[in-house]
Amino acid sequence: MVRRLTLVVAVACLLALSPVVPFVASWVEADATSTPTGPSFEERLGGIVDEDPRPTAPVEEEVLVLVRLERGARLPGEYAVDVRERYTREGARHLRGYVPLTAVHDLSVDPRIEAVRIEGSRLETGRHVASGVQAIGADTLHRAGLTGENVTVGIVDADFRMSDPEIAGQVAAYRSFGGSGGNWEHGTAVASVVADTAPDAKLYLASVGDTTSPEAYREATDWLRASGVDVVLDAGSYLGQPSDGTGEVAAIAEETARETVFVAAAGNYGRSHWHGRGSTDAEGHVQFVPGVHTNDLAGGATVAGPVRVTARWEDVGGEGYDLLLYRRTAGPDPVVARGSEVVGRPVEHIATTVREGRYYVVVRAPDGPSGRLDVYASRPLSQHSTSGSLTAPATARGVLAVGAVDREGEVAAFSSRGPVGDRLGVDLVAPDTVAAPGTDAGQGTSYAAPYVAGTAALLIEGHPSFTPAQVRSVLRYSAVDTGLEGPDAETGYGRLDAGAAAEFAVEFERYAALNTTMADTSVDTGD
Secondary structure, eight states, X not given: OOOHHHHHHHHHHHHHTOOSOOOOTHHHHHHHHOOOOSOOHHHHHTTTTTSOSSOOOOTTOEEEEEEEEOTTOXXXXXXXXXXXXXXXXXXXXXXXXXXXXXXXXXXXXXXXXXXXXXXXXXXXXXXXXXXXXXXXXHHHHHHTTOSOTTOEEEEEESOOOTTOTTTGGGXXXXXXXXXXXXXXXXXHHHXXXXXXXXXXXXXXEEEOOSSOOHHHHHHHHHHHHHTTOSEEEEOOOBXXXXXXXXXXXXXXHHHHHTTSEEEEEOOSOSSSEEEEXXXXXXXXXXXXXXXXXXXXXXXXXXXXXXXXXXXXXXXXXXXXXXXXXXXXXXXXXXXXXXXXXXXXXXXXXXXXEEEEEOEEEEEEOTTSOOSOEEEEESSOBSSOOOTTOOOBTTTSTTOEEEEEBOTXXXXXXXXXXXXXXXXXXXXXXXXXXXOOTTOOXXXXXXXXXXXXXXXXXXXXXXXXXXXXXXXXXXXXHTSBOOSSSXXXXXXXXOBXXXXXXXXXXXXXXXXXXXXXXXXXXXXXXXX
């Protein structure tokens, strides 16, 4: 956690870089005219910096666990697991459920069980809280009385189940922009992480459906802005949009970020994205590397179930590209799916379900290479471009792009990376645990971004005068450096630490109030 001396130096450096612009007077006037009605934010913050940020849970606490069983094994009957979900992935059986904390050790050493992951806890109220709340230190802020009260968070997603007990108590408004009836599980899970991180913040939910037009996206964000939300969160990936920060969705996000703290998921394409201008062979196939025009799903391993692949290219005229999915067989490999054109856009998309087998992607260029080509898949690609794999709206300037870290605190292999042009692209990384029942155990940056949005809500409660740029700066400069030393395109400024952000914000506001020449946007880098 950032210590006081570090904060003083960091804030002083930020002040030194500030242009000479009149400071927002309301900060100073508030102290002179307002009558205290309770303890100040700093007093509530108290000594949390010196407090153990990872208190040990009482032994009687029930925790949510994800259990992966050995192939062919069944859950041993001696464990009293309150099972909420069962499924099979890549041949391994998984289940999610609640057990007493004291039973976790026995589960972890049982030879019939490959792995056990604690994902959250269950409160006396029956609500579930993801373990990431404790991992980022937000629980210490809750105990200090900082819960997001009087702050609103707007969430854009396919759809939501407003009656879900994980979010029902915090939903203030819901509106559909052509999205009603979409995939509500994802949006509900994303909203539940915000609710866990900022349990008294109010949620404004904008449903845009599984496929969204730029027009509907603008309507959704305009509604959130008109509603006066303090934070906007979008955990989706818009693969039909350019990856360089241009395009309609990025432009809308950048515009929205001028008025609110806009948080977006970086995307889950660190190993499932390829880009290049690609030379072609004699048959017109794009070569992913010289001499190779096939790109295996899952590294050539067998896959089964849903498969999605998207190709997007620069529109420089000509016929563009053709996207195809093949199945490997003993004889000639058959085409199992062809890309569907998106009318009026340089995009082709495959969405299909395949039986168990080995599959690969091929892209044809009838007229030869046609500008930069990006290929995204729902499974890892054997030939992939980790660098530059962010998706809109995380590519937009002014948006906080959030990647995911694994259980060891390192950037997750699937997490998308920058750069985006001359910018880092990624701003922060955060854990990706979610405790809402029924959610996919795949996790992803979709569930890392809401921790940042929730933490932003906590900061805004404590510092209502902060501008969006100041909130972004506090979150960036208080992060725990991870990965390469200093800011980098993989982890941005580092791992989210809510306690350090709260301490940094106090120091920042104190120094800012003493420096009336500081611009309210001066410390925002625009990354």
